[in-house]
Amino acid sequence: MTTTTQDVEMKDNNQTPPQSIVSATTSTLQHLKEIAALIDTGSYTKEVRRVARAVRLTVGIRQKLTASVVASFLDFALGPGSEAHARLSSFVPKSDEHDMEVDTASSTSLAASKHVPVELEIYCYFIVLLFLIDQKKYNEAKACSSASIARLKSLNKRTIDVIASRLYFYYSLSYEMTGDLAEIRGTLLSLHHSATLRHDELGQETLLNLLLRNYLHYNLYDQAEKLRSKAPRFEAHSNQQFCRYLFYLGKIRTIQLEYTDAKESLLQAARKAPVAALGFRVQCNKWAILVRLLLGEIPERSIFMQKGMEKALRPYFELTNAVRIGDLELFRNVQEKFSKTFSEDRTHNLIVRLRHNVIRTGLRNISISYSRISLTDVAQKLRLNSANPVADAESIVAKAIRDGAIDATIDHKNGYMVSKETGDIYSTNEPQNAFNSRIAFCLNMHNEAVRALRFPPNTHREKESEEKRREMKQQEEELAKYMAEEDDDDF
Template identity: 70%
Template sequence: MGLDVEMKTAEPAAAPSPLIHLKATIALIEKGVAKKEMRLMARAIRQMLAVRRRLKASTVSSFLNYALPSGSEALSRLLGFVAKVELGDASMEVDTPPSMAQSSQLSYKQSVLPELESFSYLLVIIFLIDQKHLEDAKVCSSAAIKRLQQFNRRTLDVLAARLYFYYSLSYERTNSLADIRGTLLALHRTATLRHDELGQETLLNLLLRNYLHYNLYDQAEKLRSKTLRSDSHSNQQLCRYLYYLGKIRTIQLEYTDAKECLLQAARKAPSSARGFRIQCTKWAAIVRLLLGEIPERTTFMQQGMRKALLPYFELTNAVRIGDLELFRAVADKNASVFYADKTHNLIVRLRHNVIRTGLRNISISYSRISLRDVASKLHLDSATAVADAESIVTKAIRDGGIDASVDHSKGWMQSKETGDIYSTQEPQQAFHSRIAFCLNTHNEAVKALRFPPDAHKKELESAEKRRERQQQELELAKHIAEEDDDEF
């Protein structure tokens, strides 16, 4: 019996083929168009993305012949793109695409919905990107956008947002992102006029990414400040917007706002978006270091992110110690990583923080120390090291970084006794920031609640029920009055 049970449990159920999954999306799209329900469109896209890794050229061709009418321009164009991939495959397995003679018999409909045609374009674009046919994906996405501009249907908004994203991605992968900036601006203007809020969010993020890709931070900020943005309809688009806004604020030296945006973007991002969370964590760590804070060790020890965050962990350790020589070594060692992440310019700004941290440690350790020893401990290797140390100490005292005084005639730094931190306002400020964070989280959770449409109307009684209730109350009152008369 035990062996039979093991044999039964060891045989998993055969997974449905990708073609069956794709055909099931047609019913979802038609139902979404009939009921004008955007959730069904999003569900069809998710169902397609669930099988994207198992797609083959033969599967995509079979679906196109089934979904699109024979002889249509969209079918011939999309089959041409898939055929290029199919010719490059060495082995062809199941799901052989039907011939053009048979396509008229297998075609799902002779007239196709614009939503189904856009879905077919989206499927082929994603397939071409996954198969590394980037030039074909760029041409196909351009054709899809031109076709999409011919329609003005609200049921296309979800599919259009996806097409915009992969349109920009295909151009980014081919290093020609600047070529579509004018098109994206025109699409954003059209989406604004049509009140397509999801399209506005998507296109705004794509434009910000386009500008930031070429380090055009001023143009990105001007676009962001001039654009009216409503409440977010997509958590993914909100996370991207917060990430781009955090990068802009960082370059503009507004570190407090940048830190809040980056941490919120990393917190809201789904756990599956590991690459996005890694980028948010990298920038957030740099911003916190620039603010004089030291990120917790657990930030760099998250599962699946340790290797990617190792250079920033070493950098944080150098800043925490205040060792300028170690900081230089870490910056030179991981220069290629910092250049790839576009954080090298920010790391150059950290040099002053390293010196200030080292100076704070010196002021705590020594009640009095000569400026020459300060220059030696800070590794200020220059002919004017003592003069540089004197100016650094003076500036740190003026900024409130250390509590000390400088005796210029004798050439030493005199530290003052450290007071009780609980006699200051710092604990109250830390407590206030935690309360504000909890309240903000509660307000966002309340805003995220979803209720069924017209749910409040169910509790309201209809006019007929109200008349019946009033009639019953009148009869009850009359009956009570009659009983009172009988008693007398």
């Protein structure tokens, strides 16, 4: 009998949710209601900043969203029985906690009191989509995002643009996670066209980045460059979207062999990226390291030692070391050791291009060390694994001489590479030119500092303001005198 009583008590305890869970759920739901009120006010006053603030506040409670909270919020915002409520509720799994939700009986539905603004309806799509993606229910997220895009196509309000840009991003993300990114390319192009006609610049830059990502995902670099070059120009509104654009532009420029422009774009994207976006900054640094290596530069060691990036950049550190030494065998070993990592980063093709840089660096070291060396020894030191390494070494040396990488000649008859003696550099004009450029830089800085001391900022404006005040005072006195004379004439 005692055992039965204990079992009943244990079942009762299991049926009652802990007080902490109930309070957390209530707190999250209350936050969502406050955000809904903010959106409602923004819709009524047509203030975009209020809607943007509501989206930012949602990020803070994103991790606290549960099925019961989302379902209760849909009941509050849309009201049971509406078409939007029925559509969105089908994506939210049923929960027992929703039936016994606290403050459901005491709270009144926002939809019952007045007409639901479209901004709040679109926000409900956003909340449900966030919940589904965080729960990794990507198929349901695809359906929900497609429904939200279909609803957005019939709306043209600037107060919706901020939420719409987020929906575009998660629409693309849900299809990317399921491997169906190519299916939505036509839809994204249509949305970008509509955003351009409606002067929705935030939507334009978001959709442009999504289209570039779509093309680059399938290695369609030519199409991505055509779209980027023909897209309308406008001032960036979102720092995150601008960073993404710079990153995609850097990747396109790298594939097109425009390494200088690519380096500038990638480094700028890494600098402008938020500190919290660690994964994005890691990707930017990986591509920037390879671009600098392709340019013949050796990145500083501090780049590989950045906080939180040491492990991710370790393969690229060893690759840089192999390029710096000019050891082709070490380069091959690093390439094989981290082949999986390079394939996942989609940088394998760029690393193949680095083989020529490794050979050139090794050849430069050989030309400095030896005044004369046989082509057979050159092939052995470069570790050329080919059918005819001597012929390959001869062609490599000839190309390096033609490009100006080394100062040497080839003795074809005896099969030697003869390096020219390095003269005294101080007997040339190079030190003089170097010192001249440094002195000119220092003089220019000194002149700018002197000008800044002589002419403090805004001094001319203060003088102008004093003169204007004096003129205005004089005009007022003349006007008062003239009015007094007119009064005397009237009398």
